[in-house]
Amino acid sequence: MNTPTSDRPIEDPVTPGYYQQAEALLRKQISSNPTEVEPRFKLLDLLFSIQHVQEFMSEAKAMHGLLDKQKHARSWQRVTSMARILGLNDSLFSNASDEAIEFVGETGGRLANSQGDKLQHRRFGDDDVSRPLFAALNKEWEQVCQDSSFLSELALELIPWANRPTPLVHLRRLSHRNRGAQIYIKRESLAQPMSQRNIVCLGQALLARRLKRSTLVTTTGDGRRGVVLAAIASRLGFKACIYVDQRHLGNNDEHSFRMRLLGAEVLSVDSSKLPQGDLRHAALAHWQRQPDQCFLVTGLEAAPNPYPDMNRQFLSTIGREVRRQVMQVAKRPPDLLVARSGEVADTVGFFDPFIGDAGTRLVCVGTESPADVSIADTSDPFDTRATLDSSKQGVIKRILGDLEQPSVMRELAWLQSCGRIEIASMPDPAAREAVLALARTEGLLIPHETAYALAWALKTAAGMKPEQVVVLMKAEKVQRESLELRKFLES
Numbered sequence: 001m002n003t004p005t006s007d008r009p010i011e012d013p014v015t016p017g018y019y020q021q022a023e024a025l026l027r028k029q030i031s032s033n034p035t036e037v038e039p040r041f042k043l044l045d046l047l048f049s050i051q052h053v054q055e056f057m058s059e060a061k062a063m064h065g066l067l068d069k070q071k072h073a074r075s076w077q078r079v080t081s082m083a084r085i086l087g088l089n090d091s092l093f094s095n096a097s098d099e100a101i102e103f104v105g106e107t108g109g110r111l112a113n114s115q116g117d118k119l120q121h122r123r124f125g126d127d128d129v130s131r132p133l134f135a136a137l138n139k140e141w142e143q144v145c146q147d148s149s150f151l152s153e154l155a156l157e158l159i160p161w162a163n164r165p166t167p168l169v170h171l172r173r174l175s176h177r178n179r180g181a182q183i184y185i186k187r188e189s190l191a192q193p194m195s196q197r198n199i200v201c202l203g204q205a206l207l208a209r210r211l212k213r214s215t216l217v218t219t220t221g222d223g224r225r226g227v228v229l230a231a232i233a234s235r236l237g238f239k240a241c242i243y244v245d246q247r248h249l250g251n252n253d254e255h256s257f258r259m260r261l262l263g264a265e266v267l268s269v270d271s272s273k274l275p276q277g278d279l280r281h282a283a284l285a286h287w288q289r290q291p292d293q294c295f296l297v298t299g300l301e302a303a304p305n306p307y308p309d310m311n312r313q314f315l316s317t318i319g320r321e322v323r324r325q326v327m328q329v330a331k332r333p334p335d336l337l338v339a340r341s342g343e344v345a346d347t348v349g350f351f352d353p354f355i356g357d358a359g360t361r362l363v364c365v366g367t368e369s370p371a372d373v374s375i376a377d378t379s380d381p382f383d384t385r386a387t388l389d390s391s392k393q394g395v396i397k398r399i400l401g402d403l404e405q406p407s408v409m410r411e412l413a414w415l416q417s418c419g420r421i422e423i424a425s426m427p428d429p430a431a432r433e434a435v436l437a438l439a440r441t442e443g444l445l446i447p448h449e450t451a452y453a454l455a456w457a458l459k460t461a462a463g464m465k466p467e468q469v470v471v472l473m474k475a476e477k478v479q480r481e482s483l484e485l486r487k488f489l490e491s
Contacts, residue, residue, distance in 0.1 A: 023047075037066055041075055048082040057088055064092060074277050081276075124280055125304045129288050134304045136291075141306035144210050145313065154203050155317060161235070162198045164317070166191050168325035168471070173441040174458075181335065181464035183457060185444070186322055186350070188475040196315060196349070197228045201297055203314030205232045208295035217241040217286045218297040219279045221248070223255025229297055230264035240264035241294075243282040245271045315349030322471055323353055330469045334360055338457040339473040340450045341366030341423065350473045355420055362415070365453040368425040430455040432489055447476040448488040 026043040030036070040063040047056040060079060067076060083093045125134055144150050158164040167190065171183045192198060205216060216238045220226030226242040233240035242259055246268040259266050271279040280298065287296040298307055326334050337354060339347045341364040354360045415421040431448065434455035438444050446454060454472055461470045 035066055037063060037072065037075075040066070041079070044079055044082065048086065053086050053088065056083070056086060057090065061092060074272060078277065124278065125284065130284060131304075133287065133291055134306075138304075138306040140211055141207065141310055144207060145310070150206070150210065151313065151317075151320075154199075154206055154314065155320070157202055157206065158199065158317065161202060161232075162192050162195060164191065165321040165325070166318075168322065168329070169442075169444075170329065171438070171442050174437060175461070177437075177441060178458050178462050180466065181461040181468040181470045182330065182466070183461055184326065184329075184334075184469065184471045186318070186471055186473050188318060188350075188473060189477045194224055194228055197225050198232075199314050199317055199349075200299065200311050201225070201229045201232050203310065204295065204297045205229075205236050205238065207310065208238065208297075209236060211295065213238075213293060213295040215239040215241060215290065215294045216297050217243075217283045217294050219243045219283045220255075221245070221279070223259070226264070226266070227255055227258045227262070230259040230262035233264065234262045241267060241283075241286060243267045243269055243279060243286070245269065245279055247271070312348060312352060316352040318349035318473075319351060319353035322350065326469055326471065332467075332469060333357060334471045335464065335468040336361045336363065336457070336460065336470045337473070338363050338365060338453045338460075338470065340364065340453050340475070341425075347473070351415070351421065355415070362421040363424055363453075363456070364421060365424045365426060365456040367431070367452050368427040424456050426452045426455040426459075428488075428491070430459070434458060435485070435489060445485070446474060448485050449476060450474050451488075 023043065023046055026039050026046065029039045030043065033039070040059065044056060044059055044063075047059060060083065064076075069076075080093045083090070125131070155164070167187050169185050169187055171185055175181070175183045188195070201218075208216060216229060216233050217240075218225065218229050220229075220242055223244070226244065230240050230242065232238075240259075240263065242264050244256065244266060247270065256266050267282070269279070269282045271277050271282070274281040280303075283296055283298070287294045296303070299311065322337075323333065326332070334354070337351060337360060339350055347364065351362045354362060416423060431451035431454075435446055435448070435451045437458070438446055438454060450472070457470050457472050461468075464470070
């Protein structure tokens with residue numbers, strides 16, 4: 001992983017597994033229909049989300065000449081925004097007067113539209129109507145979070161709702177064979193599907209109940225967050241209003257049915273007519289109309305404070321569980337926490353409660369040679385026909401739907417820049433050995449993304465004292481990555 005700078009996000013060079021499958025399928029579709037721009041936009045979205053900067057630049061150049069400047073102006077505006085967030089200052093992304101390209105990144109600035117008017121571009125929620133709402137909510141949150149009983153209430157609700165806490169397993173035989181510190185594994189992969197969404201949505205719903213709001217309002221891209229929120233609203237006695245994009249409604253009939261079955265009001269809008277084509281503005285407008293009755297439910301990185309802070313504290317349920325579990329079995333805090341490298345929210349939830357503990361090392365581990373890793377096989381298990389049928393389109397949709405998962409790139413960049421977390425790496429052979437060692441001593445399978453973290457934990461624990469404690473986070477489910485794991489072991 002590259003060291004972050006002040007003006008660029010972390011660039012994680014490899015995100016193996018189903019993201020690679022999505023990229024391969026999209027490239028296959030582009031190859032069969034080179035003039036079709038929609039899959040090219042999807043590919044750019046994917047490359048932006050996994051921070052593949054050079055590939056993003058190459059694909060943007062390839063598609064630019066295919067665009068109808070008037071028809072695709074808004075979509076290219078989004079591409080321009082992503083490029084600037086990635087730190088790409090190529091003239092390709094300049095604001096030409098004949099292209100209505102607007103930059104909607106994190107910093108404001110004045111650019112001209114096609115009519116030459118000056119426009120002020122702001123972050124989501126940074127407008128005269130919204131700012132007082134976020135400021136008032138932030139004050140309310142600051143008061144609630146001082147009450148220790150609130151997070152306890154969340155933990156208690158998560159017991160029946162999300163089958164928490166997830167178990168902490170002592171790798172007793174592996175620790176004995178390794179000779180050194182005692183190694184534990186936090187089996188977050190045993191949590192219910194969409195565990196992070198469950199924690200965040202339930203936490204915000206409980207806050208809404210404290211603030212005596214009656215309606216939860218949100219948006220959902222792939223439908224899954226909408227189903228989670230609809231279920232929570234039903235359980236806690238809220239009305240739920242969930243905005244979906246009418247262009248995608250036909251692809252999400254199952255999710256829409258489930259939301260309505262749970263009592264939610266599903267509101268279909270054309271996001272292309274919203275500011276910057278952002279569906280969240282529909283939910284924001286709903287909140288603006290009824291601020292005393294509504295609570296806006298949104299993700300970790302999606303809005304101004306208090307959302308980043310409150311959701312970080314909600315997700316820290318994972319780390320608080322680890323602290324209690326380690327104290328119960330080892331009678332001491334952990335000496336080392338190890339997680340896979342990347343940018344998903346389980347990492348911050350795992351680390352956050354220990355940031356103030358100087359005696360606990362926090363380490364993210366990835367592959368030592370990302371350029372040499374090639375796990376996905378584009379021809380297996382999918383056939384090699386030139387065109388993609390509806391089932392393969394469904395695969396892409398399901399894969400890209402996971403991009404709604406909260407990203408914590410900024411939080412990890414800050415923690416690394418201030419020296420609180422360490423970034424390490426391990427070679428492929430060591431990771432393969434770690435997979436086999438865990439399987440044959442503890443009867444547990446581990447995805448190859450976490451295998452690097454396990455290999456590093458084993459190497460480091462061997463030089464530690466027997467009474468010391470190492471905890472490894474296992475968040476991914478092996479079932480969805482079994483093909484990649486087999487290819488990884490056989491490579």
